[in-house]
Amino acid sequence: MPADRSAARPPLTTLSDDEIMFRDAVAAMAEEMVRPRVQEMERAGRIDPALTQAFADMGLMGIEVGEDYGGSAGSLMMVTLAVEEISKIDASAAIQVDVQNTLVNYPIRTYGSDHIKSTYLPRLTSGTPGAYALSEPGSGSDAFGMTTRAEQQGDRWILNGRKMWITNGAEAQIYVLFANANPAAGYKGITAFVVERGFPGFSVGKKEDKMGIRASSTTELILDGVEVPAQNVLGPVGQGYKVAIETLNEG
Numbered sequence: 001m002p003a004d005r006s007a008a009r010p011p012l013t014t015l016s017d018d019e020i021m022f023r024d025a026v027a028a029m030a031e032e033m034v035r036p037r038v039q040e041m042e043r044a045g046r047i048d049p050a051l052t053q054a055f056a057d058m059g060l061m062g063i064e065v066g067e068d069y070g071g072s073a074g075s076l077m078m079v080t081l082a083v084e085e086i087s088k089i090d091a092s093a094a095i096q097v098d099v100q101n102t103l104v105n106y107p108i109r110t111y112g113s114d115h116i117k118s119t120y121l122p123r124l125t126s127g128t129p130g131a132y133a134l135s136e137p138g139s140g141s142d143a144f145g146m147t148t149r150a151e152q153q154g155d156r157w158i159l160n161g162r163k164m165w166i167t168n169g170a171e172a173q174i175y176v177l178f179a180n181a182n183p184a185a186g187y188k189g190i191t192a193f194v195v196e197r198g199f200p201g202f203s204v205g206k207k208e209d210k211m212g213i214r215a216s217s218t219t220e221l222i223l224d225g226v227e228v229p230a231q232n233v234l235g236p237v238g239q240g241y242k243v244a245i246e247t248l249n250e251g
Contacts, residue, residue: 015081022078026085029058034089041215045207047096047171053127055093061100062125065109069121076250092215096129099168104130107176107247108194111235116194120174131172133163133195133221134244143178144187144241148223150179152230157181157193159226162205169219170207173197176247177221178240190240194232201226 015023033054041048055061063079065071072078079101086094108120124130139145148161159179166175175195182189195202205220235243 015077019075019077019081022074023081023085025058026060026082027088029054030086030089030093034086034093038090038093038215041090041092045214046217047093047215049171051093052096052129052171055097056125056127059125060097061127062105062121063101065105065121065125069109069117070125071105071121090215092213095213095216096168096171099132100124100130102250103132103247104174104176106250107132107192107234107243110246111192111243112194113231115231116234120194124174128173129168129171130174130176131166131168132247133166133169133175133177135163135165137162137164143244144190146178146180146190148179149183150181150191150193150228152181155230157228157230157233159193159195159201159223159228161223163221163223165208166219166221168217169204169221170217175221176234176243177223178244179223181237185238187241188238190244191237192234192240192243193228194234195226195228199226199228 033051037048037051059072060082062071063074063082064076067073083094083098086097105121105124108116134143136146136148138147148159148163150157150159161179173196177193177195178190179193180189181191201224203222205222208218210218
């Protein structure tokens, strides 16, 4: 279960020396690496992959992840500081760091099996972008009304459906994705999976043409008989609603 962060935390207006140093380092990095790229990234509608790698090289793609998986073993406050400082320069770039840490790394490190953590966290912390896929065309605010289905067939799950408005959907290679494995059980059938872009049946659909924050992609995902190994179930079958809620509380 998620750790209790309420203990031994000073007021949010009081930063430790380490947090101040971290904040200042991120601010300097954003000035040097993000600002020169903002105009071109917004024009192109994509985050420069070199910037994503620069974030990873600084440890910003795995701030709370343990060092055993290539992370920085930092805190949620440090995630907040990083997102705040990058946002001062460019919201699109900040969104990539935010989603990676709070909506992708968090559920994997919190609910993932040893296999899932050892397979995916090192890739995520080293710069492979991730995304969180919950919303659907007919279930945005009512996310648990999803129609995407998961059916177990032997050692695999077969996923069919569509996801919409997925942040980082175009760049991501790893997705924390939700489907209902038992529709008769309602929201208690929802199950979380770790899905890779290269899995058979998976494709990225329409990219939204937004008015702002254009470098941060927002896309459709198409699941046409996507084959997901059974070992890629994230948390218990039927407990995906808990994974989703706890993750959204983080992010």
